[in-house]
Amino acid sequence: MKIRLPNGELKEVGSEQQGSWEQRTLEKLLLETYKQNRRASLWKWVGRAVWLVLFLILISVMAGGNKNVGAIAKKHTAVIDLDGVIDSNNDTATKIIEGMEAAYKSPNVKGIILRANSPGGSPVISKVAFDEIRRLKAANKNIPVVVVMEDVCASGCYYIASAADKIYANPSSLVGSIGVISGGFGFTGLMEKLGVERRLKTAGENKGMGDPFTPESPEQNQIWQDMLTDIHQQFVAAVKEGRGNKIKDAENPDVFSGRVYTGEQGKTVGLVDEFGSIYTVSRDVFKAPDMVNYTPKDSFSNSLGRQFGVQLKSATDAYLQPSW
Template identity: 45%
Template sequence: MADEWKTASAEGAEGKSWKLLEATLLAGVQEQRRARRWGIFFKLLTFLYLFGALALFSPMLDFQKSAARSASHTALIEVRGVIADQESASADNIVSSLRAAFEDPKTKGIILRINSPGGSPVQSGYIYDEVRRLRAEHAAVKVYAVITDIGASGAYYIASAADEIYADKSSLVGSIGVTAASFGFVDVMQKVGVERRVYTSGEHKAFLDPFQPQKADETQFWQSVLNTTHRQFIDSVKQGRGDRLKVEGHPELFSGLVWSGEQALALGLVDKLGSSSYVAREVIGAKEIVDYTQQDTPFDRFAKKLGASVAEHVAIWAGFSGPTLR
């Protein structure tokens, strides 16, 4: 009987210990849940605070911009980075900025401040056409392209639409050419022993597939696409620059080479050497500069970067890169 009582007591004590441990663990889980809830609450509160602050100060910033535009001024539009859809230097952003600058009656002149290696021929062509169209509609407002570090390829395409082009003596200017890059993995596939299987409903549908050997007729066709884009580029530059280009005796002008600002001046690729402030002050005659560059919100920039990153990785996976002005 005594042994049975001791056994029952031990079992009871063990049961109480397990219950106590269970209660402790449950209390810990509940505490973690409460901590997470409070964390979410404070994060949400911080977000609402920042959102409210942004909503409060945005009208003040707009008022300051309006005040700056109340007098005659030089409009500034940045063309910075790669010229491509969903980028800050996309045709949508640049064209919207241009229209806003031209429509402001206080705009005395417009500066396109360029620092770009180029990009999409389509986006560059859109901007080029719109600059020329707006110049024709607003003959009294001149457009000046000012190249800082680099104004190459698609960026020079855009610059050639301006009334005049300025650059620093050390700026990189030109690169009037077209490129399209890919990879070839045929030998690697054979060495690894992997068989490529691709199914198409067109004879040349997979002609850019990097896992298949190139065909002479398809390579010739693709080169014709690049040549056509290059010819369009050259025609636009000639139309924009006219007789200022020193084409005679310089066959390398449209070869894709890039020159310093000083060399570009001698070739007629730029008109003069100078900075944005110099052009605003000495050429346009309105030293007050107002930035009309359309700015994306941080959320928009994040979304665009995410989308562009996904598209880029898909293109890399497929081994394809479209024509690029470089």
């Protein structure tokens, strides 16, 4: 009899050959069906895994922080992290404020530690955090607020730290740097050598002040200096307000010069009260060795947004905005 092969060709076969061909065809069909079922099953499990990950991310975003805090049923020390550069991208002031507010709501918090490890940053955000810490302290006088410095707490970080009741540090910590800095580059000489002409159009004689491709006049230089001096004076006033008579600036005129001290040196000049860590303070000072971190956690979307923000930050911003 004749049979049609898969390629469409007709072939004469005997009954034995016919049976053999039909068996092979059936085996191939069953094997292909098995493979397709396996692939479908695999993709089904992959899909389930993806949905599980998305669900966990959603739960994390909705949680928005340490929701286990409310479950703490015994006395403990609240820890709030003050780390990284102090700026809007890091949302420094908001994290401190929200963390302290959450800690004050718990009847089992015996004290609050601001764990500081920051080189400083924005003068504006530092002042906002300083003012809010003092406001919250005044409204909750029964809960002490201290700062425990780790590797470094300089410039804007020290501005914020000075709002606390006490400052603890490691003898090797870097503290102080009570000053203001703003810098940039001038390319006018290079442009002259290259024969490049800068065509900057402004309305207002100082509107282009700070442009690196335009010569800076003595008057504009003085404007910059006056602004930095004004911000520095605000910094000094805040530290004196927060630290009171602990700062021995009369004996150590360099304290407000912008210099950095070790923790041991800082204790000598009044920038630091005592040596200690979050462990010694929670255990020996607050008598509540169990610690709970009240620092608000970033949502998934905020984390992505911050990464994009960091990538888009330009050198011009660093030039135009003074920092501690």
